[in-house]
Amino acid sequence: MVTIKLLAEQLHVSVSTVSKALNDSSEISSATTRRVKDLAKHYNYHPNRTAVNLKSSQTKTIGVILPNILNRFFAKVLFGIEKEATKKGYNIITCISNESLDKEKESLQLLTHGAVDGFIVAVSEDTQTLGSFDHFNTILQQGVPIVMFDRVLNQVPCDKVIIDDFEASCKATDALIQQNRKHIAFITTIDDLNIGKLREDGYKKTMMDAVEIHDTSLVLKIQGGEDLHTRIKAFLSNNPQINGVVSADNISGTTCINTCISMGYKVPKDIAVIGFADETISQLSVPKLSFINQHAEEIGKNSINLLLDRLSNSNNKEFVTKVIPTTLLHAQSA
Amino acid sequence: MVTIKLLAEQLHVSVSTVSKALNDSSEISSATTRRVKDLAKHYNYHPNRTAVNLKSSQTKTIGVILPNILNRFFAKVLFGIEKEATKKGYNIITCISNESLDKEKESLQLLTHGAVDGFIVAVSEDTQTLGSFDHFNTILQQGVPIVMFDRVLNQVPCDKVIIDDFEASCKATDALIQQNRKHIAFITTIDDLNIGKLREDGYKKTMMDAVEIHDTSLVLKIQGGEDLHTRIKAFLSNNPQINGVVSADNISGTTCINTCISMGYKVPKDIAVIGFADETISQLSVPKLSFINQHAEEIGKNSINLLLDRLSNSNNKEFVTKVIPTTLLHAQSA
DNA sequence: TTGAAAGCGCTAACAC
DNA sequence: GTGTTAGCGCTTTCAA
Numbered sequence: 080m081v082t083i084k085l086l087a088e089q090l091h092v093s094v095s096t097v098s099k100a101l102n103d104s105s106e107i108s109s110a111t112t113r114r115v116k117d118l119a120k121h122y123n124y125h126p127n128r129t130a131v132n133l134k135s136s137q138t139k140t141i142g143v144i145l146p147n148i149l150n151r152f153f154a155k156v157l158f159g160i161e162k163e164a165t166k167k168g169y170n171i172i173t174c175i176s177n178e179s180l181d182k183e184k185e186s187l188q189l190l191t192h193g194a195v196d197g198f199i200v201a202v203s204e205d206t207q208t209l210g211s212f213d214h215f216n217t218i219l220q221q222g223v224p225i226v227m228f229d230r231v232l233n234q235v236p237c238d239k240v241i242i243d244d245f246e247a248s249c250k251a252t253d254a255l256i257q258q259n260r261k262h263i264a265f266i267t268t269i270d271d272l273n274i275g276k277l278r279e280d281g282y283k284k285t286m287m288d289a290v291e292i293h294d295t296s297l298v299l300k301i302q303g304g305e306d307l308h309t310r311i312k313a314f315l316s317n318n319p320q321i322n323g324v325v326s327a328d329n330i331s332g333t334t335c336i337n338t339c340i341s342m343g344y345k346v347p348k349d350i351a352v353i354g355f356a357d358e359t360i361s362q363l364s365v366p367k368l369s370f371i372n373q374h375a376e377e378i379g380k381n382s383i384n385l386l387l388d389r390l391s392n393s394n395n396k397e398f399v400t401k402v403i404p405t406t407l408l409h410a411q412s413a
Numbered sequence: 414m415v416t417i418k419l420l421a422e423q424l425h426v427s428v429s430t431v432s433k434a435l436n437d438s439s440e441i442s443s444a445t446t447r448r449v450k451d452l453a454k455h456y457n458y459h460p461n462r463t464a465v466n467l468k469s470s471q472t473k474t475i476g477v478i479l480p481n482i483l484n485r486f487f488a489k490v491l492f493g494i495e496k497e498a499t500k501k502g503y504n505i506i507t508c509i510s511n512e513s514l515d516k517e518k519e520s521l522q523l524l525t526h527g528a529v530d531g532f533i534v535a536v537s538e539d540t541q542t543l544g545s546f547d548h549f550n551t552i553l554q555q556g557v558p559i560v561m562f563d564r565v566l567n568q569v570p571c572d573k574v575i576i577d578d579f580e581a582s583c584k585a586t587d588a589l590i591q592q593n594r595k596h597i598a599f600i601t602t603i604d605d606l607n608i609g610k611l612r613e614d615g616y617k618k619t620m621m622d623a624v625e626i627h628d629t630s631l632v633l634k635i636q637g638g639e640d641l642h643t644r645i646k647a648f649l650s651n652n653p654q655i656n657g658v659v660s661a662d663n664i665s666g667t668t669c670i671n672t673c674i675s676m677g678y679k680v681p682k683d684i685a686v687i688g689f690a691d692e693t694i695s696q697l698s699v700p701k702l703s704f705i706n707q708h709a710e711e712i713g714k715n716s717i718n719l720l721l722d723r724l725s726n727s728n729n730k731e732f733v734t735k736v737i738p739t740t741l742l743h744a745q746s747a
Numbered sequence: 748t749t750g751a752a753a754g755c756g757c758t759a760a761c762a763c
Numbered sequence: 764g765t766g767t768t769a770g771c772g773c774t775t776t777c778a779a
Contacts, residue, residue: 093765752777
């Protein structure tokens with residue numbers, strides 16, 4: 080490894096001269112600066128990150144804790160975070176909690192002590208179910224900032240980035256109602272998450288408020304491990320009056336369309352479907368799924384910018400909760 | 414931040430005593446060790462990672478450079494890497510090259526100088542197209558080990574983890590031939606990647622070798638940005654003799670099934686489809702896609718283990734290329 | 748059994 | 764304009 084010391088020896092100057100020259104200090108003559116930089120280039124010298132980190136007590140890296148990287152939404156948020164982080168000169172350490180509270184705690188612990196400058200996290204299912212939040216507050220008290228996104232904990236005082244799940248679901252349901260559909264079902268595989276409940280509430284509220292409907296019984300809750308197609312098919316068979324579906328997660332909408340088609344329904348004529356998804360998922364069905372776009376990349380970008388803000392302004396601003404607007408995109412299924 | 418120094422002062426002992434006690438050195442009396450550990454727990458002391466890193470000149474973190482995290486295959490490999498890394502006490506810094514050579518170079522550069530102990534990378538499309546590889550060899554010469562997976566560069570002497578794309582494609586094609594299908598098409602969206610070419614070669618070889626077939630003209634190459642459904646529909650219309658399809662990537666198989674269904678074909682009766690995918694993707698069509706499973710998680714696990722091996726055995730073993738066997742999984746589309 | 752001191756690579760007061 | 768020195772938090776030799 081080539082160090083400042085080596086350069087100093089070769090040039091018969093002191094390490095501080097080299098350091099200053101490398102950092103374009105005005106104290107150093109331009110001649111010396113040139114010599115130093117030339118030699119540095121020649122040796123392909125780059126400052127040792129660890130040493131710089133220790134000296135500056137910051138790492139220029141952010142810990143990102145995700146419940147599940149195989150979920151396209153989280154992958155996309157990560158993409159957004161990485162992109163913006165790189166632009167701002169930060170690296171990201173990714174930890175996957177796999178929906179487990181213990182893994183989440185462990186990752187926080189491990190990274191807290193000097194490995195990262197702050198955290199971006201979407202809490203695990205476990206954490207949300209168990210209502211556990213002490214581990215976050217401990218970190219916060221040590222002065223390490225956290226930004227939570229999507230799955231957030233109200234009991235933790237920190238910056239947050241969310242979408243208005245309730246409103247988005249209202250929007251989807253209402254779009255179906257506007258098409259004069261009266262038998263609208265709600266399908267969810269995320270009943271155990273807060274955002275799942277919010278989306279269900281949005282659906283129910285909209286249905287209750289609609290003229291001549293008031294029917295909120297058409298709710299299908301599917302647990303992990305169950306076969307989507309089988310459950311949906313049975314559900315549709317048992318409720319032949321259904322002519323619209325709101326899907327709360329990012330895969331059941333697609334499966335719903337495919338199931339409808341396989342059962343001989345025309346989509347959207349007989350049954351219209353709206354899901355929470357994105358352009359890519361939309362393309363996976365024929366007809367293409369109409370969807371609520373959550374702008375996952377935007378969520379990632381906002382999360383890291385909120386964090387970097389907090390990192391640079393040590394002054395204690397009020398914590399903010401940023402709501403990223405959703406968009407209803409009419410593809411072909413509604 | 415609570416440091417060893419603070420503990421030492423509180424206990425009226427030296428920092429070295431504290432350090433040794435914390436590390437269970439036999440030099441220190443059990444009484445002192447206890448006192449130190451108790452106070453450490455009381456203060457929730459944990460060693461500063463950066464300082465330990467600087468001292469030990471290792472970071473216990475691995476740089477992972479991926480072309481595209483939105484591709485499910487890479488997300489899954491990352492999942493496998495993270496899981497195994499955590500088990501072995503390593504963290505991972507994730508960089509996304511976004512298929513760009515420049516970003517790939519930049520990430521390597523930035524992390525090389527003391528930020529990570531080694532790299533796991535799948536090279537970008539750019540890199541492969543341009544045949545650029547100096548940036549890897551530079552890193553290697555500095556003694557930082559690299560493991561390449563899936564998209565590998567023959568010109569770079571390092572450990573590699575791949576699947577036998579040629580063989581996998583042969584296997585898929587042959588399965589269709591065994592069903593007495595003679596008009597088998599090949600659909601690809603990854604024509605510009607080596608693995609894409611290998612899969613095409615496997616298909617062609619198998620077709621040429623089959624009795625009474627020798628027809629390898631039914632190849633559909635789709636570029637990024639084009640609409641899959643539209644292209645596939647036109648292709649199938651123009652070639653009504655097609656009764657089998659091998660899809661080279663992990664989305665066109667699904668779209669192909671949906672397109673077939675929408676055109677009134679029975680799947681697999683009229684047209685059978687096999688893609689490169691996994692259980693989750695398979696579920697997105699009705700009928701479910703039969704697929705070549707690449708065991709992405711396994712690839713991740715093997716990659717990091719190869720890297721950690723290389724990290725611990727500084728002895729220069731021969732570089733290995735590990736081939737992870739694929740599995741043909743018959744779901745419902747073939 | 749404990750402590751002093753050096754050093755990992757770097758930066759930045761402070762001297763010269 | 765350049766050099767000396769201390770110190771970031773830790774480990775580890777060596778001395779006591």
